[in-house]
Structure formats: C-alpha cells, structure tokens
Amino acid sequence: MNGISSAFWDLLRPQAALAVGALAVLAAGASRRVSTRVVKWLALAAVAVALLLLMTVRLQVVCLPLLRSDLLGSGLQAVFLSAAIPLLYLMEPADEIPPALVLGSLIGMGLIAVSGNLLMLFIGLELMSVPAYLLVARSRSPQALEASVKYFFAGGTASAIYLMGMALHFRAAGSLVLAPAPGPAGAAGLALMAAAAFFKLGAVPMHFWLPDVYEASDPELAGFFSTGLKAAAVLFLARLVPMAAPAGALVPALAWFAVLTILFGAVVALRQQNLQRLLAYSSISHAGFMMLAVAAWAKQGLAAPAAGALFFYLAAYLFMSGGAFLWLKAAGVRTRAELLGLAKARPGSAAVFAVLLLALAGIPPTAGFAAKFLVFWEAFKAGLYVPLLLAGLGALVSLGYYLGLIRDMYFDEAGPEPVKAVGPAPARWFALGCAAASVLLGLTPWLMDWFRPGMLGLRP
Amino acid sequence: MNALALALNFAAVAAIMLLLCNVGKLFGPTARHEGDAELPYETGLPPMEEAGRGMSALYWRFAVLFVVFDVDLAFLLPWALNRSALTGESLASVTVFVGLLLFMLGYFWRKGSLSCRP
Numbered sequence: 001m002n003g004i005s006s007a008f009w010d011l012l013r014p015q016a017a018l019a020v021g022a023l024a025v026l027a028a029g030a031s032r033r034v035s036t037r038v039v040k041w042l043a044l045a046a047v048a049v050a051l052l053l054l055m056t057v058r059l060q061v062v063c064l065p066l067l068r069s070d071l072l073g074s075g076l077q078a079v080f081l082s083a084a085i086p087l088l089y090l091m092e093p094a095d096e097i098p099p100a101l102v103l104g105s106l107i108g109m110g111l112i113a114v115s116g117n118l119l120m121l122f123i124g125l126e127l128m129s130v131p132a133y134l135l136v137a138r139s140r141s142p143q144a145l146e147a148s149v150k151y152f153f154a155g156g157t158a159s160a161i162y163l164m165g166m167a168l169h170f171r172a173a174g175s176l177v178l179a180p181a182p183g184p185a186g187a188a189g190l191a192l193m194a195a196a197a198f199f200k201l202g203a204v205p206m207h208f209w210l211p212d213v214y215e216a217s218d219p220e221l222a223g224f225f226s227t228g229l230k231a232a233a234v235l236f237l238a239r240l241v242p243m244a245a246p247a248g249a250l251v252p253a254l255a256w257f258a259v260l261t262i263l264f265g266a267v268v269a270l271r272q273q274n275l276q277r278l279l280a281y282s283s284i285s286h287a288g289f290m291m292l293a294v295a296a297w298a299k300q301g302l303a304a305p306a307a308g309a310l311f312f313y314l315a316a317y318l319f320m321s322g323g324a325f326l327w328l329k330a331a332g333v334r335t336r337a338e339l340l341g342l343a344k345a346r347p348g349s350a351a352v353f354a355v356l357l358l359a360l361a362g363i364p365p366t367a368g369f370a371a372k373f374l375v376f377w378e379a380f381k382a383g384l385y386v387p388l389l390l391a392g393l394g395a396l397v398s399l400g401y402y403l404g405l406i407r408d409m410y411f412d413e414a415g416p417e418p419v420k421a422v423g424p425a426p427a428r429w430f431a432l433g434c435a436a437a438s439v440l441l442g443l444t445p446w447l448m449d450w451f452r453p454g455m456l457g458l459r460p
Numbered sequence: 461m462n463a464l465a466l467a468l469n470f471a472a473v474a475a476i477m478l479l480l481c482n483v484g485k486l487f488g489p490t491a492r493h494e495g496d497a498e499l500p501y502e503t504g505l506p507p508m509e510e511a512g513r514g515m516s517a518l519y520w521r522f523a524v525l526f527v528v529f530d531v532d533l534a535f536l537l538p539w540a541l542n543r544s545a546l547t548g549e550s551l552a553s554v555t556v557f558v559g560l561l562l563f564m565l566g567y568f569w570r571k572g573s574l575s576c577r578p
Contacts, residue, residue, distance in 0.1 A: 023563060030570040 010057060011067045014050040014077065015110040021046020022103040029096020036093055043088045043099035047106065051081050065177070068116030071304075072238060075311045076231045077113040079318050081106060083228030086326055086430045090220040098138055101131035102224075109232035112239070118166050118176040118193075121239060125162065125200070128232055129155045132225065139218045147216035154209035158199035165192025169243075180245045187249075193240050194250060200233035201287050204261040214280030220427070222276055223325030226283045227318045234290045234314060238307075241298045254295035255379075255387040261288030262394035269401050273336045278401060279324055282360060285398055286317055292384070292391055293375045299382035306382070309374035316367035316441055320359040323434025327353045330427035339405060341414030349428070350409045352435045359438040361402035362395055367441035374445075521573045532561055 009016075025042050028034040054077055057069065084106055091098055108127025115121045133155060137148035166176065168189030173181035181189060195206065202210035214222040244250045265285025272278035293313055297306035331349050333339060343350040359366035372395065379388045491497075500507060539546070539554050568574055 023560075026567050027563075030567050 008064055008067060011064075011069050011114045013053040013057060014081070015107050015114075017050040017053050018046055018103050018107045018110065021049070022100045022107070025096050025100045025103065029100070036095065039096045039099055040088060040091075040093070043103055044085065046103055047081055047084050047088065050106070050110075051078065054078055054081065063116060066117045066120050067114045068178075069114055072307045072311060073113040073235060076235045076314060077110055079231045079311075079314050080109045080228035083224050083231070083318055083322060086322065086427075087220050087224040087228075090326070090329065090424065090427055090430070091218070093138075098135060101135050105129075105131040105135070105229075109228065109235075112232050112236050115239065116178055118169065118178065121178075121236065122159070122162060122166065124232075125196075125236065126159060128229070129159070129200070132229060135221055136213055136217050139216060139221060141216045141218070143212070143216040147212045151209050151213045154199065158196045158206075161192050161199070162196035165189040165194075165196065168192065178239060178243055180243050180247075182245065186245055190240065190243055190245070190250070191253075193243075194237065194253070197233060197237040197240055198257065200236060201230065201291070202233075202284050203257055203287055203291060204264045204284065207261070207264070207284050210284060211277050211280040214283065215274055215277045217276075219276060219325045219329035222280070223322045223329075226279070226325060227314075227322045230283065230287060230290070231314045231318070234287075234294065234310070237291070238294055238297070238310070241294060242302060244298070247301065248298050251295050251299045251382075251384075254291050254298065255384050258288045258291035258295060259387045259390040259394070261285065261291060262391050263288075263397070266394045266397040266400075269398065270404075272401075275328055275333060275336060275339075276325070278336070278405075279321065279328075282398065282401070283321060285394060286321065286360075288394065289313060289372065289375055289391065290317075292379055292387060295387070296375070296378040296382040296384060299384065300378070306378040309371075309378045312374055312445060313371040316359070316371040316438065319434040319437040319441065320356055320366075320368055323431050323438065324353070324356045324360060326427050326434060327356060327431040330423040330431045332423045336405070336408060339408040340412045342409045345414065352431055354406050354409065355435040355439060356431070357402045357405055359435075359442070361399050365439065365442045367438040367445075370442050370445045518576050521568075522576060525568060525573065529561065529565070532557075 021043060024046070025039050028039050028042055029036075054074060057074060084102055088099055088102055091102075093099060105128050108124045108129070108131075111124030111127060112121060113124075115124055133148050133152040136151055137145055139147075141147075166189065168185045169181045170176055170189075172183050172186035172189060173179065180186065199206040214225060217225065241250055241254075262285050265281045265283070265288060269278050269281035269285065272281060290310065290313055293306065293310040297303065297310055300306050327349075328334070331342075331346070331353070333342075342353075355366070359368035362368040362372040364370075376388060376392070379391070496506065500511065535557070536554070539550070
C-alpha cells in the first residue's frame, strides 16, 4: 500500500486549517461562557490562517491520484477565502452555527480547487452547497425559507445530474480521474457534468433559482454567493473542460451558453426594482463573461494567459460585486425607488456605489474594464468572433441599468420614500475598500502578480 | 418496419401490464367488501385509532443523528474488514475520523439534541 505522500497533505493544508477552525468554532459555541463575538473572531482567524497557508503551498503543478494543484486553483482559492472575510465579519449570528457553516462551505470550495478526481470534485461540491442552503434559511428576509428550499431542490437536482454524468463517464473510461472518456457514453457523461456546473454557476437556462436566492439572502451573504460561490463554480467548470474527448469539444457549447447568459441577465436586469434582484441578474450576466473566458481558455489548449484572464475577472468581480452587495447592506437600501436623489442626501455613499456600478459596467479606468478587456482579448485570440460580438452587445445593454441606477441617484429628485435606515459602519468601510480596490486594480492590474508571481498567466 | 415493431412492442407491454394488474381478480377468490374485511389487521383486535395521524416531531433530531452515525459506521466497516493490510498511517487516519465523530456526538449532547423533550 502506498503511503500518502507529503504533497497530498501539503495541498490540503488550507482546508485542514479551516476544518480545525470549524471544530474550534463549534467547541466555543458549545461552551456557554464564550460569546458569539469570540466565535466570529475564531472563524476569521481560521480563514486568515488558511490564506497564509495557501501562500506557502508550493507552486508547482502537482498531480496525485485524488488531488492536483495548479495556479488557477490556488488563485481562485484565494478569491473565495477573501470573499468569506466580510461575510464572517458582518453576519450577526445568534449562535455559532452560521460561522461554522461558512467555514464548511469554504472547505468544500477548497476541495474543488485541489481535486483531481471526479469523486473528490463531488464531495467538494456537496460540502460547498449544503451549508449554503442552510445559510439562506437563516437569513432575515421573510422569503428566506422558501428560497432555501428552492435552492436545495435545484442544487440537489444538479448533484443528481452530476452523479449520473459521473456514472456514465466511469462506464466509458473505467476510472474517475479527470481525463477524457471515449465514446458516446463519455460525451453524454461530460455533458451532464457540465450541466451541473452550469446549474451551480447560474448559467442560462439553469439560472432560475439564483435571483430568488440572492433576493432572499442577507446582502452580505448574497455578496458571498455572488463572488465566492461563483468562483468555486467557475473552477468546477474549468476542471471539467480538459475532459472533453476531442480537446476543445466543449468550446461551442460554452461560448453560446455564455452569450445566452450574458444577454438574458442584461435584458432581465433592466426591469428589476429590487436592488438585490437586479444585482442577481447582473451576476448571471457576469457569469456569462466568465464562461466566455473559460471557452477562450479551452479553445487555446488551456493556455496560461487565458487562465490568467479568467482569474483576473474573478478577482476584479470579488471587489465589484461583493462591494455592491456590501454597499446595499451599508446604505440600508432595498429598492430602486429608494435610490432617487440619494446623491444630495448622502453624497459620499452615493459616490461609492457609483464607482462600484461603473466597475460592474466595465467603464475605464476601473477593474471591470481591465477584466472585460482581458477576457475579450483572449476570446478574440481564440477566434470566437461572433460570441465576442454578442457579448459586447450584452455589455452595452447592461450599461442601461448600471448607468440608470447612477442617473437615479444623481439626476432625480428625492422620491416619496427617502432612506432613513443606515447599515453598520464596518459594512461602509468594506464597501469603500472594495470601491477603492476596483479602481486600483483597474489602474494597476499587475498588482495581482504581487500575490503570486506568474498569476496573470506567465507560467502554467 | 421498425415503427411496426415498436408499436407491437408497446402493445405487448400494455397487454402484459394489464394482465399483471388484474391477475388477482381473474384467478383469485372473489373479494368480500362487507363487515370488517376492509379494516387493517392489528393483532386481531379492532383498530383503536387512525394510523395516518400526525406524529410528534420531538424525535426528528434523534432520527437524523441516527442516520448520520449509521452512515459513518458504513465507512468504518471496510476499514475493520481489511485490518490485516493496515499500516500505522491508516490507523492514525481512522483515529482522526472516530475522534471527529466523538467530537460531534459530544457537541450534539451538549447542545441538547439527544434529549427528546421539547
């Protein structure tokens, strides 16, 4: 029997830190002398330690029977670990269970990031999703329970579809390693597994659960779903891409579903009045751009620069979308009508939201522009001209609501329902930080290389 | 030709299903629908109350925990059956596994999930 190699434990170090953190959180919650404040800091410490350990994981491409590591995986792991920090800081849990659930979800995402086997991928997927259903149920909104059940059934269906695909793949290939499987059974298996990834990503036509969930969740939780969970879902999709039997067989499907997702999200968001629902449709639209980046990456034979563009999109999106949801929390705004004339009443707050919206729309000099530019450039290099054109059209349509929100704030008189509620101060600081980061990243995209040399795809 | 074969297949399947559904009626004794023949059998006594009544939900946590630990037992069984081939490393990992189970059992106990009182 082979001993489990040291590289195995090396890759699992961040997940181990999170697991120890989750156990510590539960133990602290069970002892009645510890307050929920301490529990919160324990969870934050676990995430911080996991981030530090992630930096120390050796930077080579490792392939083991169950695990593998590469730059894209470790980069996106940093994205979703960072996405959990504002959530853990801002959530006001009644007991220790929500922080432990967040840590559990992060372990699942981490397993997706390092998995080199379909079964491991499935364990990561479930470990990521099940806490997410429970976290939605614990939100304050009256629709939280309904949304949670909807999410549970949609997610359960996705898992079942994935398992069916995995079984077909196993029949064709005789193994669960992430490698192509021959024949029609292999193709059908891959198609089913990709459909499950589309489900998790919220890609049209498997997006129907997403707006309800984002609307019913607390804003900070919706921000985590939109950034962290989305990064993990993209990674999940990216892990399936190399399994296409003639390499790049998934590209047309990815590109056209990406276009459909971009256009659908952009058009439907135009009519939304609830801001969290609007941002949810905007999140669907952005998922389309990420899929386009994945398609370009697959078309270019998994070239490193295309992976870099994908990573940069998700890193920028962490600040843009996460910041927008945190701003909703900070400003205590729920509907579009409450935005009217906000710039006169609270100019600073309105400016922060305007910057975040410009970043989401992809206006230079924000990170949103740099991210879209990188993705479009990679898609152009990959020769995906028609999808590229339609994606550009989608980006143009999305200006309609991003700029519409800015017009509401700056050029409209205050409506009949001015905002009185103001959210907690830390949320304001987080939103401000995200706005600053999305401008800074737009001006200096190479700052990303500070985190990991070669992150933008100079190395595989 | 193929369509005809498919239609014949469907017809055959439908006929067999109809037959199987009614084989009791065709060959069995005639059913009596009188007196207490329709009552569920309960130790020979007439039933005291409806079987489809609501159950108390106090037991559900206990039931869920039972299922969880039962599944974990299923993981331990292959380990125990292969004990001759095991190394110190696998002993360590299974100890961690059992330790986690014990930790969670203690947690549930502490949180009062093991009590059946409301």
